[in-house]
Amino acid sequence: MKRFFILVALLVPVVLTAQTKLSQNIVDDFSARVAAHYQLPHDSITGYIAEQLTRSGNAGLDIDSTVFDLKKDPVAFDAALKYLYQYSDCNRQRFIANLRSMGLQTNSVFPIATYTANKYKGEVKALLEDKTDFLATYTGPVTGKKPPATIAEVAAANQAAANAPASTTTGNETATTTETGNTDATTSTAPAADTRNWEVRPLFQVRTPEQLVEMYGANNVTQHDAVNLSGEKEGEAYLIYPDTDNELEVQFDGENGNILTFSHYPSKWKSPYGIKAGDPLDKLIKVNGRPFKLNAFEWTNGGMVSSWNGGALEGKGVIIVLKANNTGDPKQYDQATGDKILRSDMPALKKLDVIIESVAFKAAN
Structure with a gap:
């Protein structure tokens, strides 16, 4: 019996750690799937998460940059899980189903579900009440976004623009003039x-x-x-x-x-x-x-x-x-x-x- 209690004492900290911290590969997986779905038009899950992040102030300076790279912002990452849990009516099985629908790896789903359910188990009532208030004014997802441009992409776009012609024709390039000097058609440029x-x-x-x-x-x-x-x-x-x-x-x-x-x-x-x-x-x-x-x-x-x-x-x-x-x-x-x-x-x-x-x-x- 004494050995049993010693074994339990050794295992409990390990279990608690597993439930209160996610490995980096799981964090990266969830972050990548949110970014991928945020690029889909009218995606209900990431649209809900993004709007809640914005309203709560967890989105930081720019919602798109935050959602496309949640792994770099631990506060926003946890908030995204919380709002996905809220979206799932704080129901663990529904939450798991939504994680799977986003295409997360199988070995990511259950650790995230356990981590999130444990982290917010004391907030379920408040989360459900907040969801009711939120839906009263929510107008639907605004997704289908592109990832933020990189410095190199901006440089390339601006260089291409600098090399482009100064003007283009937008109509017939020839003009016909009558004997009275009236022009029937003129060159149109813009x-x-x-x-x-x-x-x-x-x-x-x-x-x-x-x-x-x-x-x-x-x-x-x-x-x-x-x-x-x-x-x-x-x-x-x-x-x-x-x-x-x-x-x-x-x-x-x-x-x-x-x-x-x-x-x-x-x-x-x-x-x-x-x-x-x-x-x-x-x-x-x-x-x-x-x-x-x-x-x-x-x-x-x-x-x-x-x-x-x-x-x-x-x-x-x-x-x-x-x-x-x-x-x-x-x-x-x-x-x-x-x-x-x-x-x-x-x-x-x-x-x-x-x-x-x-x-x-x-x-x-």
Whole structure:
């Protein structure tokens, strides 16, 4: 009997470890299958997971990058399992069936099922209640995405665009002129389609100015001083497509991650969360999911968002400065100026035509 208890004492830690940690090959397998299914149009499982990751804040700066590489983000990985478990009504057999439907290897399914059921066994009631609330506003999966482009792919696309003809014909190339000088048909030309890569995500992976030059060409990248809102120098920064509507500032901040800043509009860049300079205040409130707080204008850090009030942009590394276009009415503008904090749903702000003046996205290395 004593030997039996000794054996049990030795085996219990091993069993518990197996139930509380997944091997790297299983993590890689699940991550790969989620990425593969996320590329399928209208995939219900990964669509559900992605939307829940976004709403919960576990998606990080960019939902697509996160879903395509869950193995690199342990928090998002566990959250993805939790939401798949929730999708399966916290039913272990249904959860196993869904894992199999995604094409996971047989030796991955049961360890994941055990790991997930044990990890979230105390949250079943809350998860089911959250699912009911979630489905009340969920409009269905938005999948069929492409993996984020690599630095090399961006460079190749931009080089190909640079080598393309400046214009193309879009109609008959001949023209017939009558005796009276009227032209029956004229040559019709139009600018060539812009095939440059305007995806922002690869820029968060760039680590050197040389990589920027490789991606966008030496003529489209310049160096300048990075300046904060107080006009103080904060190191060096690099501009892509300087002095154009598509100007984008890239600042390398070491271990703190890259900072991408947009302050020109209209811009062709596909920015995170779809937020761009020039966007109206109402759009920003909608993206955040609730009103937020900002510093009043004409004061220290005027127009800067000071708190997202726990909204979708909380903790996402999004720094925004707003400006008012209609400042001619002192009665309205005075309400929004000075040393104070404003709520974004303040009635006066609607009349002031407040828009995004600049938006910066910061991502950790």
